[in-house]
Amino acid sequence: MNPRFILQKLARALLTVILIVTTVFVVLRMTGDPAMYVLGLEADPRALEQFREKWGLNDPIWQQYLRFLSNCLRGDFGYSYFEERDAMTAVMERVPKTILLMGATAIFTMLVGIPMGVLAAIHRNSWIDRFTMTASVAGFSLPNFVLGIFLILVFAVYLRWLPTGGSGTWQHLVLPVLTMGLAEAAVFARFTRSAMLEALNQPYMRTARAKGLRRNSAVWKHALPNAAIPLVTITGFFVGTLIAGGVVTETVFSWPGLGRLLITSVSNRDLAVVQIIVMFIAVSMVVTNLIIDLLYGWLDPRVGSARSGE
Numbered sequence: 269m270n271p272r273f274i275l276q277k278l279a280r281a282l283l284t285v286i287l288i289v290t291t292v293f294v295v296l297r298m299t300g301d302p303a304m305y306v307l308g309l310e311a312d313p314r315a316l317e318q319f320r321e322k323w324g325l326n327d328p329i330w331q332q333y334l335r336f337l338s339n340c341l342r343g344d345f346g347y348s349y350f351e352e353r354d355a356m357t358a359v360m361e362r363v364p365k366t367i368l369l370m371g372a373t374a375i376f377t378m379l380v381g382i383p384m385g386v387l388a389a390i391h392r393n394s395w396i397d398r399f400t401m402t403a404s405v406a407g408f409s410l411p412n413f414v415l416g417i418f419l420i421l422v423f424a425v426y427l428r429w430l431p432t433g434g435s436g437t438w439q440h441l442v443l444p445v446l447t448m449g450l451a452e453a454a455v456f457a458r459f460t461r462s463a464m465l466e467a468l469n470q471p472y473m474r475t476a477r478a479k480g481l482r483r484n485s486a487v488w489k490h491a492l493p494n495a496a497i498p499l500v501t502i503t504g505f506f507v508g509t510l511i512a513g514g515v516v517t518e519t520v521f522s523w524p525g526l527g528r529l530l531i532t533s534v535s536n537r538d539l540a541v542v543q544i545i546v547m548f549i550a551v552s553m554v555v556t557n558l559i560i561d562l563l564y565g566w567l568d569p570r571v572g573s574a575r576s577g578e
Contacts, residue, residue, distance in 0.1 A: 277561050281554045288550040292543060293336060297329055302537040306349045323347075336543075346540025350533065355540035359526065359548070365435060366525035369518070370510055372441055373448045377506070381453035382499070385460025389468060400457055407454035412513045416447040416520040433522035444521045448513045452506060459502050463495035470494070500563055507556040511549050 303319040304311075320326045324335060339346065348355040388400040423443060424432040430439050468491050511527075518527035526545050533541040 274562065277558055281558045284554050285547070285550050289543065289547050290333070292546045293333055294329065296537070296539050296542060297332065300537050301325075302349055302539055305537040323349075345544050348533075348538055348541050350536045350538040350541070355538075355544055358541055359529065359544045362524060362526045362529050363548075365523065366514065366518075366527065369441070369444055369448075369523060369525055370514060372445045373452065373510060374506075376445050376449035377452040377456055380449070381456025382460050384453070385457040386464055388457065388461045389464030392465065397461075400461070404454035404457045407450045408458075410451065412447055412451065412516045413520055415450065416443070416517060419443045419446060420520075433520075435524055440521075440523075444517050444523055447517050447520070448510065451513070452509065455502065455506070455509075456499070459498055460495065463498040464491055467491040467495045500560055503556070503560060508553055511553065 301320075302323075302325065303316045307315055307319060317326075324332055327335075336346075346355045347353070348358045351358045384400050384404075388397040391397050420432050420443065423430045430442055431437075434440050470491075514525065515527035515530060517523065518525045519531055522528070526548065530542065530545045532538075533545070
């Protein structure tokens with residue numbers, strides 16, 4: 269793979285993270301006064317002024333931004349006004365729960381979406397194909413909060429099989445994973461079906477069958493690997509929708525992860541916590557898309573050589 273191609277992608281990834289963090293920094297400081305949210309609307313004006321002076325909120329925004337960047341380079345990401353402790357500590361306590369939820373959702377999505385798409389393509393125009401596509405449209409169309417509330421009503425309130433929210437056991441994980449995973453599995457099923465149909469109609473598939481290779485072997489050895497590039501494409505979007513859906517899902521199920529902390533911190537103008545979470549999300553998405561771009565160059569060397577020659 270061309271080194272210039274890799275360096276271009278790394279530079280774009282770094283620039284993207286900086287732009288996102290800068291935008292959030294400016295927007296947060298334009299939408300409300302943290303002193304008013306922390307001390308209350310009826311706080312003594314002198315107390316409000318002392319709070320602003322203590323945390324540098326009276327300084328021009330460009331000075332606050334330069335101080336923020338300087339502190340980040342030293343490993344100081346700020347103090348949580350709301351939780352009254354180091355902001356990074358408050359965020360890192362929630363990271364394992366979010367990784368657990370997203371990891372379980374990703375596994376569920378791949379194990380359900382990709383095989384269903386393959387089956388639909390192999391049995392094109394059959395009842396399996398029609399059922400899979402109908403279920404995909406239904407799963408993709410339902411908003412997360414609607415599906416989550418419906419699952420709570422059925423499995424937690426009516427049947428009493430599962431808890432309504434919280435964390436701690438595998439039962440607490442089932443409903444949040446289903447809420448996010450069903451929609452994502454629907455997307456993967458549709459894309460897998462389209463990619464597989466295109467691969468199944470290629471000349472190399474007819475050649476493989478003519479040589480005596482069984483249909484299932486030809487599908488798994490030739491069709492599915494060649495359908496991998498379109499699936500790699502949607503993985504980047506999958507991470508983005510997983511993070512966005514996680515904010516809603518964690519709130520619905522009272523899951524103690526980053527999504528729920530983000531909602532609380534934005535409401536309370538807890539600037540340092542919001543900035544760290546946004547930085548974490550931005551880095552996660554940028555790194556994922558960077559890996560996908562590099563995988564493109566590995567799966568199809570023409571991509572890396574073509575882009576490096578732009």
